[in-house]
Amino acid sequence: MSKTILVGDSGVGKTSLLVQFDQGKFQAGSFSATVGIGFTNKVVDVEGTKVKLQIWDTAGQERFRSITRAYYRDANALLLLYDVSNKASFDNIRAWLGEINEYAQEDVVIMLLGNKADMTSERVIRTEDGERLANEYNVAFMETSAKTGMNVDLAFMAVAKDLKMKKTRKPTDPKFSVTDYVNQEKQSVGCCSS
Numbered sequence: 517m518s519k520t521i522l523v524g525d526s527g528v529g530k531t532s533l534l535v536q537f538d539q540g541k542f543q544a545g546s547f548s549a550t551v552g553i554g555f556t557n558k559v560v561d562v563e564g565t566k567v568k569l570q571i572w573d574t575a576g577q578e579r580f581r582s583i584t585r586a587y588y589r590d591a592n593a594l595l596l597l598y599d600v601s602n603k604a605s606f607d608n609i610r611a612w613l614g615e616i617n618e619y620a621q622e623d624v625v626i627m628l629l630g631n632k633a634d635m636t637s638e639r640v641i642r643t644e645d646g647e648r649l650a651n652e653y654n655v656a657f658m659e660t661s662a663k664t665g666m667n668v669d670l671a672f673m674a675v676a677k678d679l680k681m682k683k684t685r686k687p688t689d690p691k692f693s694v695t696d697y698v699n700q701e702k703q704s705v706g707c708c709s710s
């Protein structure tokens with residue numbers, strides 16, 4: 517069983533993203549901060565193979581940091597979220613990545629997600645800012661919306677695909693790049709209906 521962990525500042529939308537992926541719904545204005553940590557099991561179909569994901573939703577608040585840190589070690593994938601309408605949550609990404617480098621396994625898949633991409637008029641972080649930061653740290657990047665569902669399934673599908681490839685890939689097969697996959701598949705704001 518693989519473990520995926522959602523991390524990022526309080527209020528960026530970690531619980532909402534997971535609820536949208538798990539149940540396909542979004543509840544506006546019902547912010548109750550996660551206390552501690554909890555998980556959801558989900559089976560994803562990757563080209564006919566069932567991949568089991570255990571997704572851990574962590575509390576973003578500082579006072580829970582020592583608890584959530586303890587879970588990084590077992591993580592196969594980390595979804596690191598900021599809120600495109602909250603500059604502090606973006607500025608804190610460097611600190612999050614520092615923590616991840618310190619506590620997580622070396623081959624962990626990291627995906628940077630700029631959430632709340634639906635909040636067009638409140639946006640303060642441009643897509644390019646997220647892209648630049650992701651390139652600097654060599655992690656995959658996309659913008660998401662837990663509200664509209666934009667790129668939400670893709671974020672988890674990319675994780676599932678990467679895990680499957682790691683398990684089944686033969687030494688002669690080309691390496692699977694989660695960054696390339698995401699760049700190929702992701703939608704951008706204003707593009708397409710989701």
Ligand SMILES: Nc1nc2c(ncn2[C@@H]2O[C@H](COP(=O)(O)OP(=O)(O)OP(=O)(O)O)[C@@H](O)[C@H]2O)c(=O)[nH]1
Nearest residue numbers: 526527528529530531532547549550576632662663
């Ligand atoms: N417009 C919009 N609002 C969102 C989105 N995602 C989350 N929200 C709202 O933002 C608030 C915080 O969302 P949560 O999912 O509880 O945030 P969290 O990251 O789990 O917070 P902690 O549990 O404290 O770490 C809620 O009021 C959500 O309705 C989104 O994509 N778009």
